[in-house]
Amino acid sequence: AIFLGDGDWNLGTSPVGVSQQFRLKGVPIYTLATGNNKRVPDLELTSVNAPTYGIIGENAQIPFTIESSLARDVRTQIRIKSDTGAERYKDLTIRANSTHYDSILWRIEKEGASTLSISLPVTNGELIENNNSRDFVISGKPESIRVLVIETLPRWEYRFIRNALSRDPGVSVDCLLLHPDLGRGDGPDYIQEFPEKLEDLQKYDVIFIGDVGVGEGQLTVEQADLIEGLVKSQASGVVFIPGAKGNQFTLSKSNLGDLIPVILNQDKKEGLSESIETTMRLTPEGEESLLTMLGESESQNETIWRNLPGFYWQAPVVRAKSGSTILAENEARRNAYGRLPIIVTSRAGSGKVLYMAIDSAWRWRRGVEDLYHYRFWGQVARWMSYQRNMAAGERIRLFYTPERPKPGDFVSLSANAFDSNGAPLNDGVLQIDLTAPNGQIKRIELAKEEGAWGSFSGRFKISQPGEWNLNTFIPEEPAAAIEAKIISQTDAIEKTGRPARFEVLQEMSKISRGRMVTAEKIDELVKEINALPEPQPLVTSIKLWAHWLAPVILITLLSLFWVGRKLNGAF
Template identity: 60%
Template sequence: MNFSINQLVFSPTPVTLWVGIIALLAIATLCVMAIRRSTRRKRTGALEVLRFLCALICVLMLWQPEWRVVSEPDSKPEVAILYDASRSATTADAILPLELSASQEVVPRSEWMEKVLGSDLFTPLKNDDRNRVFEQPFSAPPKDADPATLALAGTDINGALDNLLEEHNNLRAVVLLSDGDWNTGSGPVAAAQKMRRRNIPLYAIPVGSDDRLPDLDISNVTAPTYGIVGENVQIPFTILSSLDRDVRTLVRLRDIKSGIERTKNITIPAGEEYHDSILWRLTTEGSSTLELSIPVANGEMVAKNNKRKFTIAGRKESLNVLVIESTPRWEYRFIRNALYRDPGVSVDCLMLHPQLGKGDGPGYIQSFPEKLEDLQKYDVVFIGDVGIGNGGITTEQAELLKGLVESQASGIVFIPGRQGNQMSLIDSPLGDLIPVILDAKRKEGYSDATPSQINLTSEGKGSLLTMLGNTEEDNPVIWKSLPGFYWHAPVIKAKGGTDVLAVHANRSNEFGRIPMLVTKTAGNGKVLFLGHDSAWRWRRGVEDLYHYRFWGQVARWMSYQRNMAAGERIRLYFTPDRPKPGDTVTLNANAFDQYGAPLKDGDVLVDITSPDGKTRRISLDKAKGAWGSYSGRFKIAQPGAWKIEAVIGEDKAHGITTTLLAQGSEIEKTGVPARPDVLKEMATVSRGRLLQGENLANLIKEIQALPDPQPMETRTPLWSSWITAACLIALLGLFWVGRKLNGTF
């Protein structure tokens, strides 16, 4: 129940009302009795009045008093017409109503709104002297802005309505013309709820078709940040089709500066998202701007999203590889020879032969690198037919190798052999890294009298690791022609979270085909498992062509993330390496002291400079362990080049600087379907209505029939105000002091 005294409004419940009244009557009676019994009636009377005043305030606070201020509008009731001026309004899919076009012409959404607002449909409302009608655009992109700023411009329906409610306190109704495709700010339903509380109905008029325009859109290109000069890099891309037919077309990748290009024939299925990739060979060092494009298909309505530019850097790089083996089998010999002759690879070999002892000669080391500063230099480690103990590696060394992969982003390659020594790795720290489950009862593996082939999986067909040909069209033919293998490891199945690139062509079990080539991510590093030791046989008839290419690609793929940005004392890598605005980037760093050992004490500071020149500093958190690993995160706010500078403490002389390129994906896109469901929900919440273009005449009548808006009412709760509490405490303190002065204890 409510009652008011002028501007003071009380909202007690029946219980608190009667309890308060009874309490006040009882306290008043006791106060009168105390005054009558007292010999100092004036002093006692003043104290009892003060006591009753404190009790009265407490009771009134239980009745939840509020101070009400009513603002009477000094102008006519207002009707606001908001119309969408975002870039999605340029989509040409709006059908004019019959009143404006006898043929119901299809025009851009912006033109539809312009013609409707300029027509006679709103004239009766504008000429009505009882209302003040005004038009206001929202989410218009900034004029003369650079492309990076325009890419961040979106549609904020909630913000537009919020601003309208704050600036106008005499609104009778709001008419909203929009496609409903909001992509920035909070959900627009929140603004509709505010309108409901103020009894302001929203009349929403959807503009545009809720079916996507016929279009081919290169929605994403996830190219690596760098590649090795003279080697192929894989450029994955995604094309979104809204056409009603399959499209056979040509995707073209072109260097903007040199004009060199590569093409690939593709077939884009109707109405689906198509994922593919194209190979590109880097020929020069430094940064190159490439453009991926497809021709405009017949019937396609939007042409500007058929191409996308990105930047990739070419590097000449030297990788450090460690090969650990127990016997000089053929696979080991040819891997060593292939890597040894690769000008971009520096290889060290550790031969742990059980009878003959350590291997010796050019490229051999005599012992396992026990110091962290010696081990951390290796980008990739090959583990052959080597186990724990019995002349192999120790458990402590296995722990170091695991830390090298997980904390230092190195890669590790497992190539088991006929002796089955790798079985002992299962119960070691390296066991978690092995991406397959091995059959301990068949440690010697399986041998066949005839050679067996391996078949690429769907993932393997699209992987750069298995790209042995110069073109993707040649690759399946090459794999079918490769010599087979006679022995393979006792693999049962691949573990969860792994990528199976190739399987046994002839052998299977209850889990399916036997995995032969498996990869996985472990911490910051990568793992590869090859289930046979006959890749050296790929040399038959072609010498080193395919064998050399395969292992070279393995080494570079596994070391890609580790070598994103490597300096003298800091190695920096980040995920994702091609972020978009709104993505959170994880920075990982490995820091070293002046002797090359992992940093034990010290801070890694990172200065991040955004494309608009603003710089902020973050401190990376140190990870547990002895590997000098640090990590941190920051958010990409805009597209363009982000400059990242990492230093140890204030030692800028040994810091590292790199550039992170954020892809300029536009938030506001043309050609996307309208979302009338959003507008319908807003209209329902605000007690308004969703109207189509042909029902605009009814809209005018409904608005004219609305009652005048109620005066704005502002209530200030006194029961929860700190001022009320302070006054009550002051009165209680005064009452206590008065009792002492009166001699009452």
């Protein structure tokens, strides 16, 4: 067998595995290598991982990846443009022969779906021009975020967070003030009791927990466990803002304590005080996070964080737990694990967690009033509620990953369903009518998960590119349904300009006892093939009497013979 190619493949597994089958049959593979082992000089926009929706009037972060095979650094611009003509640019420096990961901000201005195009200009020396742009669809949604703030003492941070959320038109806030001396707080936006019923608690997208723990006059173990279940089972978010009283240490008596994404020093429950103002700095992950984007651009954001007012107190954090992400850290204090973390995020089940190790972000108001403080906490609330509100109705809430799957990917589905009273649906089923891009409809039933939160899960495979429609419903209750769309975009199967993989061709030939040659040695290949012995013919023997057709044919012939004799009057 003669194989002509560059050794690369687009689908399935490596062709090396097929070589073993040829060897078993005694057929050598002679591979004729084509192509070049160096990639064609090019800048390629390889991926755009945009969210499926954004909040109207807010920035959405559009991550992208560029691969460079040019032998020099390139200074260029990335451009994003909407179908209405609006544009935004960002300056880039792409290093030679490297992969560049970055993102650009885009402000959502209208409700509904918009088609955006992100592109790079063709630079000098590029040989491929058709891989410098990509199109994607993003939807704008009005926001409606429900927040619960729980605190003991009305610290300055609590007061300004309450003000920030109360004045945000997209946020509805309830406050539960558990003052140790004055009792429950009262007034606008205040509630008097912790929402004990699941139908009352599940409406909150985000819960802020201040210097609050488990104990008399604070949360009970059962209430803390309810918050933990809300986060892990219903994709809500929880924000921990500790204080000098150290009440959050007692959360370890409940399951909620396991959600805290840092290890605390048990010997310094009062925290770490500073005699002079101390500043924080963003980590590389923090520089790329939408949570810490206080400016209108990345360069402006860097300047803002460098000039933010500092703090005089920090929670006694030893280190971040495994699997968490540090966004900001103490610029002055270090220990054996490195700089002390200040802002830490993590995932917990379906939900999100943020730990803020200082309680003086309100000082960011100096000279700019509410600008940065309000923006930061508003972005935290929106980030935490994002997945929970991907597709939400009165009775059903559906979220899925990945948001932009490719053909061949499995999409994981998670859903919460509620009865007519708003309580989690525990005695019922949840089904989805899945409509593929070609119009084929398939019904799937989500599996009920253990627990009392009305949680369901399932998955399906994306078999083709295009728009997939999901109609999620409770059987026999047609009004209890929501619609969701998943758009699957595929990359070009045949990628041009890629380097040849001669090592694959060599392995194929080695396994099958053939040889790899290049184009200039094709005459030698012809001579070598002609010198091979004549292959033995392949003989396949079939035992007729062992085949099932033999008795069938025999019985049929005997039946015809007997019928013929009857027709002729013979017995």
